[in-house]
Amino acid sequence: MLMHQLLLQGAERTPNRPAWTWVDRRRTFSYAEAVDAMECMAGALGELGVVKGDRVTIFAHNGMDYLAAMFGAWRIGAIAALVNVKFANELAYYLADHSPKVVIYTHDMVQAVTQAVAAVPGIRHLVCMDGEQPGAQSLPELMKGRLPAPPDPWDERAIAHLSYTSGTTGKPKGACLAHEPTVTAARCIAERLRVGRDDVSFGPTALSSSYQLVANLLPPLAQGAHLHVMRFWDPAAGWEALEQSGATLLIANPTLLEDLLDESARRGRAPQRLRLGLSGGGPVPPTLKSGWRDALRLPLVESFGQSELGGFMAMGLPELEPDNKRLLRVGPALPDKEVRIVDAQDRPVPTGTVGEIVLRGGFMAGYWERAEKTAESTRGGWLRTGDLGLIDEEGFVTMRGRRAELIKVGDQAWFPRDVEEALCRQAGVRQAAVIGIADEVLGARPLAFVTAREGAQIDPSQLKDAIRDEVDLALDPLTIELLTELPMTPTGKIAKAELASRQTSSSR
8 A cells, every 4th residue: 555545545535534734833634635735746746857766855844845745755656755954964965865856845944955955966956845945946836836746656665755764873874665564564553552533643753754654644544533743842832732632642752752741740630632652763761651651641652663664663552551560661563573583693582582673574675775784784584673672471572772882891781771761760860871981991981861850959979879779780880970951863862972972072
């Protein structure tokens, strides 16, 4: 099945039901109106010479035109290549990597676009979402022309979505997601979350992330439900928007989910219709899950995926978990994936043993124009995730951390998450991140950074003694530092590379 076919199916069945809402402008399109916007966009792109397989870069903030551009590109067999606006300084790298025919952007990005395009030859057209600019056509005018859309190539195997990796182990790579199996993955996610037609999904994180695609866009559309996107999140405005929209599903990252927990505590309740939160973009502290469970009486479902998947390898259940010892687990594998844990020689390990998480059954078609990297990551038909974890006797996956983040301190291997979770369990600690810095004696010297909850007073010198009995590690080399906030990546992960870079710079 095709990604945009979900929208067409909704328009056939329930044309007048709401499909998309842009929260910031309070604009809602019914399924019929969303299909009309898709067709207008497809006609505009066709007029610009876009054909099957061409790349259409979307470099903009969340909004209705963003959704129309994605679906319009898919409708004519083109590839939607999404770049987060926070990467404005690196835009030339992304454009050179996937060589788009058209770049669609928002007006406040004109300087970044102009500079990047000047360095990358071959881009045929620039289109501004907010009207004509020098060198750029007006998207509103193109849409107003209601040009006929080219025939739909209707190729389920075609690449539809270019999803860039976070670049934690090198330059970001474009993961090529085909219509299938991405739609199958989305259907499985909808089934796991028990999404129904009356659900209202709410996604305040960037549409440029594949997490939005497979969690907030496609699963609700597969069920004929209503989805929301939001550009400007802050705890108070976010809480109000969830309340006013009647949102039942909050699709976010741990930071925003923590925001909602704190804001709900200030107001004395959660948004009225909310029935669960779904977290992606990074591991969820068990303290956050227990906070949602105990304070809100709502399940916080953890998802575990990456850009290469077009789905999730594992996801929790939309149920309250009473056992604190089980909150570290993500959940069972999704039915469209076969997940295994293997050792360094690719041999399956016993149940409950930590190893690399690998999977088959549905993932990217490959990295864009990186045949060697694709072959390396998918040898034998299994995707090597680079994540370390285990599967227990119930089939639940627990993530221990990225293999690249493992810290060798003397003769001990540290999983940063062990220390991070222990720190987050201490009174007043909101977030924690552990990194390793090169050390001539130890090999790596562990550093922890913590932030405090509002109004809390934390003495970092006392935290190390507080967690000694909670981790099976020799903590003497550990240094703990209190920060006002942790740097974050555009996808909502703690930017550990930036923390490490700051330490390296300060030591020079």
